[in-house]
Amino acid sequence: MIKISNQEAAVLGILYEHHHYAPRIEEIMVKRGMDEWTDIEFPSIPHILKKLEENKLVKIKSRNNDDPSRKVYYITDNGKLVLKQKIKSILSKKEKIIHPFDLGLANIHILQHNEIIKSLELYLKSIEERIQYLEHSIKVQEENNIPYNFISISSRSIPVLKAEKMWIKEFIDEIGGKLK
Numbered sequence: 001m002i003k004i005s006n007q008e009a010a011v012l013g014i015l016y017e018h019h020h021y022a023p024r025i026e027e028i029m030v031k032r033g034m035d036e037w038t039d040i041e042f043p044s045i046p047h048i049l050k051k052l053e054e055n056k057l058v059k060i061k062s063r064n065n066d067d068p069s070r071k072v073y074y075i076t077d078n079g080k081l082v083l084k085q086k087i088k089s090i091l092s093k094k095e096k097i098i099h100p101f102d103l104g105l106a107n108i109h110i111l112q113h114n115e116i117i118k119s120l121e122l123y124l125k126s127i128e129e130r131i132q133y134l135e136h137s138i139k140v141q142e143e144n145n146i147p148y149n150f151i152s153i154s155s156r157s158i159p160v161l162k163a164e165k166m167w168i169k170e171f172i173d174e175i176g177g178k179l180k
Contacts, residue, residue, distance in 0.1 A: 002055050002082050007040040009090075011048050012083040015058060015075040022046055022073065032150045033137060049073055057082055108175075120172050127165045134158050 004012070014025050026042050029035065035042070052058040057079035060071045075083070101123070108116055134154045141151045 001085060002057065002078075004052075004055075004057070004082055004086055006038065006090075007044065007048055008052055008057075009083060009086045010034060010038050010040050011045065011052065012057060012075055012079055013087075015073055016080060016083060019061075019072050019074040021070065022049055025049075025073070031144070032146060033141070033154070036137075037153050052079065116175060117172060120168055120175075124165060124168045124172075127161050127168065131158055131161050131165070134161070 010029070011025060014020065014028050020028070022045055025045055029038075029040070029042065034040065040048075049058060053060060053073075057076055058073045059076055060073060062071050104119070111119065134157055138151055138154045141154070
């Protein structure tokens, strides 16, 4: 069985719903806010489609043979099977997440007390801004009748961010007491 990347799975997922031109795939990704939760760069979509075609996971039907930009991409039966296996794998196990914040924690001793507190307060502020953004995003998605599974991506992140916010506040209090 062919293994596909998360980026390839994102593109195949859109093609699973309906066949599209490459520019339409990007439009759908933008509308769904996929730039917020995938590591796909929109200019890489044509390269991803080419790789999927080489692996026979998508096929192309051209609506106008004189204009290659009018290629319509369709997911193949094998593409559907490979995507289904990828989704089952993703939903079945917790992946290790590498977070740059952990690198900061590992090297926090390099900073002075006031720099640590200031940095953590800025991080706390960025969490609060992210929560507000996601709450607004959910409202916009609901107003635009975006499918529930895409709304769930934003709603899942909010309690995680709230828990991190609480941890940061407790950590600030803890290190404030230790460094005085």
